[in-house]
Amino acid sequence: MSYSIITISRMFGSGGRTIAKAVAEQLNIPFYDKELIELVAEKSGFHPEFVEERGEHSPFTTTLGYAFIGRDHRGVSSEDLLWQAQCQVIEELASKGPCVIVGRCADYLLRDREDALHVYIYAEKSYRAKRIVEMYGETDVKPEKRLDEKDKKRRVSYDYYTGRNWGHPANYNMILNSGKLGIDETVKLIVEAYQTLHS
Amino acid sequence: MSYSIITISRMFGSGGRTIAKAVAEQLNIPFYDKELIELVAEKSGFHPEFVEERGEHSPFTTTLGYAFIGRDHRGVSSEDLLWQAQCQVIEELASKGPCVIVGRCADYLLRDREDALHVYIYAEKSYRAKRIVEMYGETDVKPEKRLDEKDKKRRVSYDYYTGRNWGHPANYNMILNSGKLGIDETVKLIVEAYQTLHS
Numbered sequence: 001m002s003y004s005i006i007t008i009s010r011m012f013g014s015g016g017r018t019i020a021k022a023v024a025e026q027l028n029i030p031f032y033d034k035e036l037i038e039l040v041a042e043k044s045g046f047h048p049e050f051v052e053e054r055g056e057h058s059p060f061t062t063t064l065g066y067a068f069i070g071r072d073h074r075g076v077s078s079e080d081l082l083w084q085a086q087c088q089v090i091e092e093l094a095s096k097g098p099c100v101i102v103g104r105c106a107d108y109l110l111r112d113r114e115d116a117l118h119v120y121i122y123a124e125k126s127y128r129a130k131r132i133v134e135m136y137g138e139t140d141v142k143p144e145k146r147l148d149e150k151d152k153k154r155r156v157s158y159d160y161y162t163g164r165n166w167g168h169p170a171n172y173n174m175i176l177n178s179g180k181l182g183i184d185e186t187v188k189l190i191v192e193a194y195q196t197l198h199s
Numbered sequence: 200m201s202y203s204i205i206t207i208s209r210m211f212g213s214g215g216r217t218i219a220k221a222v223a224e225q226l227n228i229p230f231y232d233k234e235l236i237e238l239v240a241e242k243s244g245f246h247p248e249f250v251e252e253r254g255e256h257s258p259f260t261t262t263l264g265y266a267f268i269g270r271d272h273r274g275v276s277s278e279d280l281l282w283q284a285q286c287q288v289i290e291e292l293a294s295k296g297p298c299v300i301v302g303r304c305a306d307y308l309l310r311d312r313e314d315a316l317h318v319y320i321y322a323e324k325s326y327r328a329k330r331i332v333e334m335y336g337e338t339d340v341k342p343e344k345r346l347d348e349k350d351k352k353r354r355v356s357y358d359y360y361t362g363r364n365w366g367h368p369a370n371y372n373m374i375l376n377s378g379k380l381g382i383d384e385t386v387k388l389i390v391e392a393y394q395t396l397h398s
Contacts, residue, residue: 118379122368167368169321174388175374180317185395189373192391196384 007106012150013128016121044085108162123179206305211349212327215320243284307361322378
């Protein structure tokens with residue numbers, strides 16, 4: 001097997017985005033984050049902020065009011081349209097060559113590509129709670145509640161659009177516990193797997 | 200964090216035992232398998248074959264007849280006594296120095312040891328079914344059913360004795376999909392994590 005694409009799924013606060021960025025830097029391949037958001041915004045007509053905020057939501061994770069306003073006469077929600085645009089952009093980006101893509105069900109969208117290394121980053125809640133306070137500061141909402149809310153949105157959206165279970169080993173090649181291994185070692189293991197199997 | 204012990208939990212047919220043996224050989228540290236069984240047999244008085252066969256079972260996974268015969272007047276089953284002997288032997292072996300231990304809830308027993316690297320080996324059913332036929336030959340029972348039965352016993356036993364969920368990311372540092380990564384690469388990643396963090 002020869003890898004060229006890396007998809008990184010991650011629990012909120014696990015350091016997944018930081019890890020993905022470092023992996024891409026070490027391998028000297030593109031890391032699609034802001035660029036992905038801009039391309040989806042361009043394709044869909046939605047505002048980049050909306051794409052960033054809602055790109056990992058399903059119609060069931062929005063507020064009730066929004067869910068109604070956001071549906072057209074065929075019952076298609078804004079999230080559904082966003083999902084379609086995201087699918088196209090991710091497939092286009094992956095067809096360009098080696099890259100790292102974070103979240104947004106990329107592991108599912110690229111599930112038939114033999115050259116995709118699918119990684120899921122996990123960490124205990126205590127580790128993630130500490131990390132989000134360090135990274136994003138405190139808010140009125142307790143960090144544990146912020147984690148639960150964000151992960152629930154990601155999980156519901158993933159399960160809704162893919163029909164699979166978020167975080168299930170069957171979907172990934174590696175599940176790494178960044179809280180136990182540390183960020184640097186997690187990066188190293190992904191780089192190692194990619195380099196060995198990339199040709 | 201500095202690692203000295205590696206525990207490897209595995210789905211039946213995932214190649215976990217082969218991987219554990221190769222990891223121990225490459226790191227030149229003991230691999231406790233037959234020796235563990237003999238020590239448990241010695242400590243418990245059970246026959247080594249019984250220890251090997253039942254060491255990853257709980258009272259709920261034995262046949263009904265056996266479960267009744269195997270209980271003493273206090274309601275303690277043979278599996279419970281075996282579990283106690285296994286706990287002691289695993290703790291003793293781990294206290295001797297670096298080693299690799301396969302299965303037998305070692306990840307749970309050594310959960311408080313900061314120097315233990317806990318690995319879970321996963322693979323899809325189709326990969327495992329093919330592998331057990333290659334490794335152990337065909338039987339009257341379909342390979343998929345053999346996998347289900349063996350994994351159910353391991354899962355029920357693990358959950359019963361540990362109060363945790365077998366295969367849940369929280370229990371491990373790494374979950375590696377040997378079917379997708381290949382046996383050699385899986386070995387390499389474990390060796391890499393151990394060597395980097397071992398001092």
